[in-house]
Amino acid sequence: MALEDFEADMMRCSRCSDCKFAPASQLDEDWPEICPSIARYGFHSYSAGGRFVAGLSFLTKRVGYSPELLDVLYKCQLCGACDVACKKDRELEPLEMMTEFRAHCVRDGQTIPAHAKLIESLRQNDNMMQRPRAGRGDWARGLGVRTLAEGNVEVAYHAGCRLSFDSAQWNIARSAIEVLQRAGLTVGIAGDNELCCGGRAYEMGYREPLAHYADQHRKTLAAAGVKTLVTSCAHCYHAFKILYHKIGKPLGVDVVHVTEYVDRLMAAGRLELTTEVPMEVTYHDPCHLGRLAEPWIPWEGEEKKVMNQLVLRDPPKEFRRGTHGVYRAPRQVLERIPGLRLTEMARIEGYSWCCGAGGGVREAYPDFAAWTARQRLDEAAGTGADALVTACPWCIRSLEDSTRQTGATIDVYDVIELVHKAL
Amino acid sequence: MALSRDAYVALRDVVGHEFISDDPVILDSYSFYFLSELITALGHGGEKKFIPRPAAVLLPENTVQVQEIVRVCNRKGLRFHAFSTGVVCEGGEDRIQIDLRRMNRIVDIDAKNKIAVIEPYVSNARLFHAAIKKGLRAHVHAAGANTSPLASATSVGGEGPDNPSAGYSSRNVLGVEWVLPTGELLQLGALGAGAGWFCGDGPGPSLRGMMRGVFGAFGGLGVFTRVAVKLYPWHGPAVFKGHGLPPTYDGELPANMRCFFAGFPTSDQMYDAVNAVWEEGIAHTFNRMPRSFLCYAMSDSNEAAWELWQSGLLDRELTNGISLILAGHSPAELDYKEKVLHEILRRTGGRLAETLQQEPRLALGVLRTSILSDHVFRGVSRPSGGILEGYYLNESVDVSRLSHDASYAHTKTYTDQGICIDNGETNWGTFSDIAYLSEQIPHFDPRDEKSVQGMLDLLATSYQKQFETRSGAGLFANIGALMNDTFGPMLSNVHVWKKKIKKAFDPNTACDPMGYAFPED
Numbered sequence: 001m002a003l004e005d006f007e008a009d010m011m012r013c014s015r016c017s018d019c020k021f022a023p024a025s026q027l028d029e030d031w032p033e034i035c036p037s038i039a040r041y042g043f044h045s046y047s048a049g050g051r052f053v054a055g056l057s058f059l060t061k062r063v064g065y066s067p068e069l070l071d072v073l074y075k076c077q078l079c080g081a082c083d084v085a086c087k088k089d090r091e092l093e094p095l096e097m098m099t100e101f102r103a104h105c106v107r108d109g110q111t112i113p114a115h116a117k118l119i120e121s122l123r124q125n126d127n128m129m130q131r132p133r134a135g136r137g138d139w140a141r142g143l144g145v146r147t148l149a150e151g152n153v154e155v156a157y158h159a160g161c162r163l164s165f166d167s168a169q170w171n172i173a174r175s176a177i178e179v180l181q182r183a184g185l186t187v188g189i190a191g192d193n194e195l196c197c198g199g200r201a202y203e204m205g206y207r208e209p210l211a212h213y214a215d216q217h218r219k220t221l222a223a224a225g226v227k228t229l230v231t232s233c234a235h236c237y238h239a240f241k242i243l244y245h246k247i248g249k250p251l252g253v254d255v256v257h258v259t260e261y262v263d264r265l266m267a268a269g270r271l272e273l274t275t276e277v278p279m280e281v282t283y284h285d286p287c288h289l290g291r292l293a294e295p296w297i298p299w300e301g302e303e304k305k306v307m308n309q310l311v312l313r314d315p316p317k318e319f320r321r322g323t324h325g326v327y328r329a330p331r332q333v334l335e336r337i338p339g340l341r342l343t344e345m346a347r348i349e350g351y352s353w354c355c356g357a358g359g360g361v362r363e364a365y366p367d368f369a370a371w372t373a374r375q376r377l378d379e380a381a382g383t384g385a386d387a388l389v390t391a392c393p394w395c396i397r398s399l400e401d402s403t404r405q406t407g408a409t410i411d412v413y414d415v416i417e418l419v420h421k422a423l
Numbered sequence: 424m425a426l427s428r429d430a431y432v433a434l435r436d437v438v439g440h441e442f443i444s445d446d447p448v449i450l451d452s453y454s455f456y457f458l459s460e461l462i463t464a465l466g467h468g469g470e471k472k473f474i475p476r477p478a479a480v481l482l483p484e485n486t487v488q489v490q491e492i493v494r495v496c497n498r499k500g501l502r503f504h505a506f507s508t509g510v511v512c513e514g515g516e517d518r519i520q521i522d523l524r525r526m527n528r529i530v531d532i533d534a535k536n537k538i539a540v541i542e543p544y545v546s547n548a549r550l551f552h553a554a555i556k557k558g559l560r561a562h563v564h565a566a567g568a569n570t571s572p573l574a575s576a577t578s579v580g581g582e583g584p585d586n587p588s589a590g591y592s593s594r595n596v597l598g599v600e601w602v603l604p605t606g607e608l609l610q611l612g613a614l615g616a617g618a619g620w621f622c623g624d625g626p627g628p629s630l631r632g633m634m635r636g637v638f639g640a641f642g643g644l645g646v647f648t649r650v651a652v653k654l655y656p657w658h659g660p661a662v663f664k665g666h667g668l669p670p671t672y673d674g675e676l677p678a679n680m681r682c683f684f685a686g687f688p689t690s691d692q693m694y695d696a697v698n699a700v701w702e703e704g705i706a707h708t709f710n711r712m713p714r715s716f717l718c719y720a721m722s723d724s725n726e727a728a729w730e731l732w733q734s735g736l737l738d739r740e741l742t743n744g745i746s747l748i749l750a751g752h753s754p755a756e757l758d759y760k761e762k763v764l765h766e767i768l769r770r771t772g773g774r775l776a777e778t779l780q781q782e783p784r785l786a787l788g789v790l791r792t793s794i795l796s797d798h799v800f801r802g803v804s805r806p807s808g809g810i811l812e813g814y815y816l817n818e819s820v821d822v823s824r825l826s827h828d829a830s831y832a833h834t835k836t837y838t839d840q841g842i843c844i845d846n847g848e849t850n851w852g853t854f855s856d857i858a859y860l861s862e863q864i865p866h867f868d869p870r871d872e873k874s875v876q877g878m879l880d881l882l883a884t885s886y887q888k889q890f891e892t893r894s895g896a897g898l899f900a901n902i903g904a905l906m907n908d909t910f911g912p913m914l915s916n917v918h919v920w921k922k923k924i925k926k927a928f929d930p931n932t933a934c935d936p937m938g939y940a941f942p943e944d
Contacts, residue, residue, distance in 0.1 A: 007870070008808075008870045011457065011472065011808065011869045011870040012457065012804070012807075012808030012809070012868075012869055012870060013457065014457050014510055014800060014808070015456070015457070015509075015510045015511075015512070016510060016567050016569060016799075016800045016804065017508055017546075017567075017569035018568075018569065018800065020569065021546065021548070021549075021569050023665075023669070023672065023797075024547075024548040024568030024569075024791065024795045024797035024798075025663075025664060025665040025672050025674065025791055025797055026664055026665055026672060027548045027549060027552055027568075028552065029529065029549045029550075029553040032546070032548075042442065042482045042522070042524050043449045043452065043480060043482070043522070044449075044452040044522070045448055045451075045452040050452040053451055053452045053455040054448055054452065056455065056472060057447075057448070057451040060471070060472070060473075062447065062451060062473065063447045063448050063451060066446070066447075066448065068446040068448045068449065069448045072448055072449075084670075085669075087669070087670060088669055088670040088671075089798055089799075089800045089801040089805060090800060090801075090805050091724065291669075305807075305868075306729055307729075307732075307845045307846070308838060308841045308842070308843060308844050308845050309806070309841070309842075309843055309844045309866060309867060309868045309871070309874055310725060310728075310729060310806050310807060310844050310866075311806065311808070311868070312725055312726055312729060313726075316726045319724070321669050321670045322669045322670075323668045323669055327668070349668065350668060351669075
């Protein structure tokens with residue numbers, strides 16, 4: 001797709017503001033907003049509807065590249081809440097348009113300095129953490145995990161850049177391995193040879209890394225005989241499962257998030273949790289595991305009209321509306337932990353509030369990321385829960401950083417850490 | 424028009440640098456409306472798809488800041504226009520756009536006196552969910568879940584399917600906090616006498632007629648920063664939320680409510696039934712329901728809508744159709760109202776839509792549309808991207824009866840040319856204590872130049888026809904300075920009074936007159 005392909009959507013946006021607020025039937029009067037960008041910056045341009053107008057303005061050459069245009073485009077986590085809310089009632093593609101607009105910028109050499117630096121590092125070191133390649137597999141020391149290089153690995157575990165280099169979170173990856181081992185599985189990892197998924201670069205507008213890493217991962221997994229790829233990172237999951245399909249480079253293996261996998265193991269009676277974890281928790285849906293994890297639905301066709309002006313698509317297009325995101329599996333896992341009680345926040349599932357980290361915001365606009373995380377922590381604290389639990393290391397980093405900066409008192413955990421406690 | 428440096432600094436000093444912008448990227452998002460061509464045709468200038476950019480956009484936080492902005496505009500010879508959650512942006516290159524987004528507080532819900540005090544950016548949906556927790560509800564206008572009850576109460580329109588039980592917006596406005604075009608603060612009704620928000624007409628000054636009349640001044644008489652609206656009893660659950668997944672969240676109709684769909688052999692019989700339902704006072708919500716609208720609003724996609732349309736089900740069951748929700752404070756009251764409805768249908772020749780009655784999801788959808796203004800944009804924007812109100816009547820049922828076939832015939836000359844969707848009958852309607860509302864709403868495609876131009880022509884000709892046949896006044900006939908001289912003489916010379924009011928309230932014409940009137944010469 002090109003930016004021009006969204007011109008019809010730009011003209012048909014009716015400024016209904018569905019992209020700003022939770023769906024009317026689900027809205028909570030204390031937490032009505034779903035889009036961090038418009039909630040933080042206020043001007044209409046910082047909403048999906050406003051970006052449709054910016055796109056039309058750009059295409060008709062009313063505006064050109066400017067720091068303000070890049071601000072409008074990049075002060076957005078691409079969390080997709082607007083997309084789900086818009087498509088509740090409309091057939092527009094705000095998220096795809098915004099993603100394409102960024103790619104258009106990058107192709108024209110209009111980049112954000114913080115992102116450009118990251119991408120340069122990615123090209124040199126194959127990770128998004130601006131760290132040397134060596135030591136990527138240190139998190140797994142002492143676990144006795146097989147490496148993919150050894151071959152004959154049916155189930156591979158991908159830690160991702162954040163978990164691999166954020167030593168404070170190594171416990172999450174290690175817990176995941178130990179939980180899977182407890183279920184009797186032999187799990188393999190790439191260790192020091194693990195590569196970035198390319199997903200975050202793609203969101204920043206850089207398309208090539210995603211294609212490159214899709215090819216690399218496909219080769220590595222095939223050589224090791226991998227059938228199932230498990231990851232704890234919602235961003236990697238999204239890249240492997242959705243984005244690789246989108247660019248026509250599927251991995252050819254079953255891609256599952258660790259919460260889905262544990263849910264399956266429990267349902268099959270292969271994993272039992274027996275230790276009480278007496279906590280009241282609330283669950284934060286990571287955007288990339290929730291609404292954005294809906295399988296990619298390829299469509300190629302054209303618009304046609306019936307009844308003069310009723311817009312249809314030929315062949316019919318199934319819009320991704322957030323219906324099939326991974327919402328149930330992590331909750332089912334939590335519900336099976338003895339002694340644990342799950343309390344929901346106001347904004348969940350398809351209209352969940354973002355942690356602030358996505359879309360390159362953490363890297364380029366850390367104050368905006370922190371503000372977004374703080375909103376979520378306040379919402380979580382309002383439930384009375386002892387802890388906020390989630391299933392993505394980027395969410396955890398964003399939320400934990402915010403707790404430290406703001407003195408928030410709620411604890412933050414990954415689902416798998418609580419599963420590990422309950423073994 | 425670029426803002427002078429000293430004017431920019433003066434405005435920035437009021438709101439802070441984060442909350443003012445004169446950058447084109449920001450301004451353009453206040454210069455687009457899916458039918459910008461209409462705004463341009465009304466004399467606002469502009470080019471394809473864009474009306475002129477405002478000179479700057481500001482995001483004030485409170486009433487004091489709004490007053491200061493208005494005073495700066497008066498001092499510097501600038502014009503301003505305030506805007507909250509609405510769909511239609513009016514822009515204008517010499518104007519300061521005041522976006523009231525940050526003024527979004529539910530100030531108070533006074534359950535004892537059944538009053539909600541709200542700021543401009545509180546939405547229909549937000550007020551609904553807050554009020555029902557206290558066993559109350561506000562009137563919900565039909566412009567969408569995210570639109571502003573304050574704007575509807577003070578400035579723009581105000582009809583909704585719950586009119587029969589909760590009145591039209593102009594009937595629900597109580598105390599008002601109003602920043603006049605000079606920057607003075609005026610408090611209307613009891614508020615003006617220091618007696619609280621409870622009454623719009625006294626013991627303090629009552630200016631409701633000047634403030635909004637029937638349609639409202641569309642931002643032409645200053646900025647409304649807080650308003651109290653009436654609340655009504657809600658006997659449903661304290662939390663009325665859906666469950667399940669997008670795009671359609673499931674749920675249940677509250678136990679004290681029932682939904683009915685009925686069709687009639689002729690439109691005359693349907694209007695007989697409308698009269699009877701009105702007279703008997705049984706409706707909690709009422710929709711004169713064009714079957715195409717039901718088709719769009721209650722399907723998850725255009726493809727599904729098209730399939731439903733082609734099935735013929737709606738032709739069989741909902742020709743000349745109505746839908747209504749009955750609510751009872753007790754099961755006996757609900758039973759009584761249902762009996763009355765059956766009797767009305769028996770006498771007027773109507774029949775319940777057997778298949779539709781068996782669809783709980785349809786009933787839930789009608790309820791959400793009627794009391795939350797949910798799914799409105801499924802019905803109005805999803806099919807083709809845009810709608811227009813052609814014939815617009817707020818008159819007696821008998822006048823609507825006369826207009827019904829004429830408006831359809833008029834629209835058909837355009838559907839025959841492919842300009843708009845061939846919806847068949849398109850008159851949506853409901854009634855309040857003041858009148859029966861009927862809106863003819865054709866769907867067009869904002870991307871299709873022929874469709875857009877055809878719609879503008881339809882609008883102009885339908886207004887003319889309405890006046891010729893004395894069957895109402897198009898929605899925009901009373902809106903906009905440039906319409907005054909054309910249509911004012913046909914509307915009891917209302918334009919003369921609007922000009923006088925404008926002059927008295929706004930001696931410097933600081934508040935954008937385009938949506939209302941230029942002052943008296």
